[in-house]
Amino acid sequence: xxxxxxxxxxxxxxxxxxxxxxxxxHDVSLKVEQGEFVCIVGPSGCGKTxxxxxxxxxxxxxxxxxxxxxxxxxGPGPDRGVVFQSFALFPWRTVLENVAFxxxxxxxxxxxxxxxxxxxxxxxxxxxxxxxxxxxLSGGMQQRVGVVxxxxxxxxxxxxxxxxxxVDAQTRMTLQEELTRIWQEKRPTVIFITHDVAExxxxxxxVVALSKGRVLDDIAVDLPRPRSWDALNDDARxxxxxxxxxxxxxxx
Amino acid sequence: xxxxxxxxxxxxxxxxxxxxxxxxIAPFIPVVAAWxxxxxxxxxxxxxxxxxxxxxxxxxxxxxxxxxxAYLQDSIVRLAVGAFWGVALGIPLGILVGLNKRARTAxxxxxxxxxxxxxxxxxxxxxxxxxxxxxxITVVIVYTVIFPVVLNTVLGVRSIPITLHRAAxxxxxxRIRMLWEVVLPGALPNIVTGLRNGLGYGWxxxxxxxxxxxxxxxxxxxxxxxxxxxxxxxLLGMIILGILWYIVDSxxxxxxxxxxxxxWGLVTR
Amino acid sequence: MLWRLSSALWFCAPFMVLLVLWAVxxxxxxxxxxxFPHLSSVVQAGIEGVEDGTLIRHIGAxxxxxAVGTVLALxxxxxxxxxxxxxxxxxxxxxxxxxxxxxLAGIAWxxxxxxxxxxxxxxxxxxxxxxxxxxxxxxxxxxVSTIPLQxxxxxxxxxxxxxxMLTEVLLPGALPNIVTGIRTGLGFAWRGLIAAEMIATNVGxxxxxxxxxxxxxxxxxxxxxxxxxxxxxLLDRxxxxxxxxxxxxxWGMxxxx
Numbered sequence: 001x002x003x004x005x006x007x008x009x010x011x012x013x014x015x016x017x018x019x020x021x022x023x024x025x026h027d028v029s030l031k032v033e034q035g036e037f038v039c040i041v042g043p044s045g046c047g048k049t050x051x052x053x054x055x056x057x058x059x060x061x062x063x064x065x066x067x068x069x070x071x072x073x074x075g076p077g078p079d080r081g082v083v084f085q086s087f088a089l090f091p092w093r094t095v096l097e098n099v100a101f102x103x104x105x106x107x108x109x110x111x112x113x114x115x116x117x118x119x120x121x122x123x124x125x126x127x128x129x130x131x132x133x134x135x136x137l138s139g140g141m142q143q144r145v146g147v148v149x150x151x152x153x154x155x156x157x158x159x160x161x162x163x164x165x166x167v168d169a170q171t172r173m174t175l176q177e178e179l180t181r182i183w184q185e186k187r188p189t190v191i192f193i194t195h196d197v198a199e200x201x202x203x204x205x206x207v208v209a210l211s212k213g214r215v216l217d218d219i220a221v222d223l224p225r226p227r228s229w230d231a232l233n234d235d236a237r238x239x240x241x242x243x244x245x246x247x248x249x250x251x252x
Numbered sequence: 253x254x255x256x257x258x259x260x261x262x263x264x265x266x267x268x269x270x271x272x273x274x275x276x277i278a279p280f281i282p283v284v285a286a287w288x289x290x291x292x293x294x295x296x297x298x299x300x301x302x303x304x305x306x307x308x309x310x311x312x313x314x315x316x317x318x319x320x321x322a323y324l325q326d327s328i329v330r331l332a333v334g335a336f337w338g339v340a341l342g343i344p345l346g347i348l349v350g351l352n353k354r355a356r357t358a359x360x361x362x363x364x365x366x367x368x369x370x371x372x373x374x375x376x377x378x379x380x381x382x383x384x385x386x387x388x389i390t391v392v393i394v395y396t397v398i399f400p401v402v403l404n405t406v407l408g409v410r411s412i413p414i415t416l417h418r419a420a421x422x423x424x425x426x427r428i429r430m431l432w433e434v435v436l437p438g439a440l441p442n443i444v445t446g447l448r449n450g451l452g453y454g455w456x457x458x459x460x461x462x463x464x465x466x467x468x469x470x471x472x473x474x475x476x477x478x479x480x481x482x483x484x485x486x487l488l489g490m491i492i493l494g495i496l497w498y499i500v501d502s503x504x505x506x507x508x509x510x511x512x513x514x515x516w517g518l519v520t521r
Numbered sequence: 522m523l524w525r526l527s528s529a530l531w532f533c534a535p536f537m538v539l540l541v542l543w544a545v546x547x548x549x550x551x552x553x554x555x556x557f558p559h560l561s562s563v564v565q566a567g568i569e570g571v572e573d574g575t576l577i578r579h580i581g582a583x584x585x586x587x588a589v590g591t592v593l594a595l596x597x598x599x600x601x602x603x604x605x606x607x608x609x610x611x612x613x614x615x616x617x618x619x620x621x622x623x624x625l626a627g628i629a630w631x632x633x634x635x636x637x638x639x640x641x642x643x644x645x646x647x648x649x650x651x652x653x654x655x656x657x658x659x660x661x662x663x664x665v666s667t668i669p670l671q672x673x674x675x676x677x678x679x680x681x682x683x684x685x686m687l688t689e690v691l692l693p694g695a696l697p698n699i700v701t702g703i704r705t706g707l708g709f710a711w712r713g714l715i716a717a718e719m720i721a722t723n724v725g726x727x728x729x730x731x732x733x734x735x736x737x738x739x740x741x742x743x744x745x746x747x748x749x750x751x752x753x754x755l756l757d758r759x760x761x762x763x764x765x766x767x768x769x770x771x772w773g774m775x776x777x778x
Contacts (some may be wrong), residue, residue: 078424
């Protein structure tokens with residue numbers, strides 16, 4: 001696990017319909033410490049997914065720099081694991097094979113990589129599903145596999161792009177609690193993108209509010225861990241922090 | 253009476269559920285029966301429309317003399333060889349065109365056009381180039397099979413969601429491994445569909461080619477029978493063609509298509 | 522508009538390259554015109570064919586046969602397919618039968634068609650009719666029987682009578698399949714046409730090709746191939762594919778090549 005530094009990051013692209021240059025991300029700087037859990041919150045179109053895609057190396061950036069453990073980002077790589085909103089599991093591989101994919105690319109032998117995969121599947125209580133295909137699982141189960149697949153590759157930074165946006169409310173709460181548990185166990189460096197303020201406050205050590213491609217503010221979340229929705233639903237501090245973030249996002 | 257019929261019906265349903273092939277044979281029984289009755293009543297002259305009995309008899313004699321097995325083997329081998337080369341050339345070409353934008357601008361319009369010319373229109377010039385022989389037939393079949401395979405492979409490659417490429421990249425897959433791990437399996441259901449279509453066209457092209465330039469094969473058998481005015485053998489040829497393709501399509505190709513597509517949730521059919 | 526124009530130009534560019542290569546390399550390597558013609562002689566043949574009317578006559582004969590065969594087939598196939606598809610028992614019973622016959626579509630009928638109808642218009646139209654008829658019937662049947670029962674129930678509970686059910690639910694619901702069937706069927710019919718014309722007539726594009734072969738007139742053969750390709754491309758891309766796209770893609774179903 002390593003730290004992540006973003007300095008004066010910006011992204012400008014040419015919009016052929018408008019015929020002008022559009023700035024999607026504007027001079028964003030952010031430092032994420034090793035083992036920290038940072039949520040980036042903002043309304044749709046605020047540039048949060050663009051930032052994540054640039055960190056992941058899927059799209060090039062036009063200004064500033066991104067450093068993972070001091071080394072600049074050039075294209076996608078296994079040092080940054082990604083969890084996608086659409087899950088992006090390989091439909092032609094079983095759950096086990098999906099999780100073992102990263103180790104396989106590193107050249108880990110079959111027996112070992114399956115052992116690794118089983119270990120991580122157990123972490124997310126997925127042992128039963130190992131032999132099934134993604135299409136045979138529910139959305140919540142699929143995203144568990146997505147998270148575990150990224151973790152099993154032991155990335156320096158874990159990037160999560162609204163991973164729980166396409167599952168139902170009940171499942172989402174379970175997944176959030178599980179994620180905090182797994183994070184406490186493995187302590188990865190996490191950047192988590194969401195438009196759900198409560199989700200951000202629930203998960204993060206630090207919430208970064210974003211609007212129109214700029215950072216509005218950076219709020220530390222000092223809630224105790226382990227966190228659960230039963231405990232936090234009526235927690236005064238949780239409500240206070242959530243309201244602060246909400247007002248920030250809405251005022252912009 | 254009604255009770256009895258219902259009971260019969262439920263027996264039929266249970267039988268069909270246990271052996272699904274019975275359900276696909278059953279509808280042919282009334283057709284064959286009607287055909288038999290029509291010929292027995294001599295509605296059309298016998299020379300124009302012989303009955304099932306004659307066809308079965310000629311089947312027997314053609315098998316006995318060894319002509320039918322030999323011709324059948326010729327046709328199947330030709331189709332298999334053509335299909336093999338069509339796939340071996342078509343899949344790589346399709347992946348290239350699907351992944352590379354330059355290759356696509358350069359080749360896509362040509363692919364559409366050459367597909368449109370159609371296999372059979374090539375026959376006259378192929379006969380001039382290669383004469384009446386196996387080369388001509390093979391070229392025609394490869395030509396027929398390759399286009400559906402290429403076009404469907406391109407479609408399959410292009411339909412792979414970008415997030416799957418990204419997921420594989422961020423899990424550390426190299427460009428070469430991406431081909432094997434993402435592109436090929438992602439496009440596979442479409443490739444199988446392409447192969448299925450391609451063989452469908454290839455089959456017909458084979459028959460046409462055998463009719464026009466062949467010296468053996470089922471198509472030749474039918475046209476040879478046409479020349480000597482033997483409707484029995486023409487009908488026999490048609491029935492063999494139908495049954496053979498039905499077997500290939502529904503017992504080999506369709507299951508493969510389902511096996512790849514359905515469990516992966518990529519094909520809903 | 523500009524975008525459409527440039528994409529059309531990009532579409533044509535590879536053909537231009539191909540024509541230039543043809544014009545340069547065939548004379549350069551001094552290829553025997555009995556093996557492959559010069560570009561100029563193909564153009565020459567085209568001009569002559571238009572001037573003396575033979576080319577127009579061949580094209581006209583081919584298109585007429587396709588049109589008559591297809592229209593006849595559609596007039597019978599669509600109503601028949603709908604009628605059979607309405608009942609799940611009948612449709613599941615008849616499906617194998619129609620699959621069997623759609624496999625035989627087109628070319629396999631040539632020998633017997635020529636015997637029944639003699640050489641000429643009748644036999645060829647019959648081949649085309651067969652190619653289109655079975656595939657369209659099969660697809661219509663499939664289309665109607667795959668309309669979700671819920672949709673039919675919804676229409677019925679909204680007060681749709683028999684006629685409204687047919688025109689508002691069954692036909693539109695089966696339309697994507699019908700169109701796909703027509704496109705596939707015509708694809709087979711077009712190939713069947715060329716093959717049948719090589720064997721069984723004295724006018725038409727297939728005949729033109731086959732006769733030219735006897736005299737090693739490769740320029741006529743290549744001209745014929747180009748005409749066949751262009752005609753089918755125009756028919757498929759400008760008429761059939763847009764209709765298919767308009768129904769299938771807008772209604773959120775799959776696309777295909």
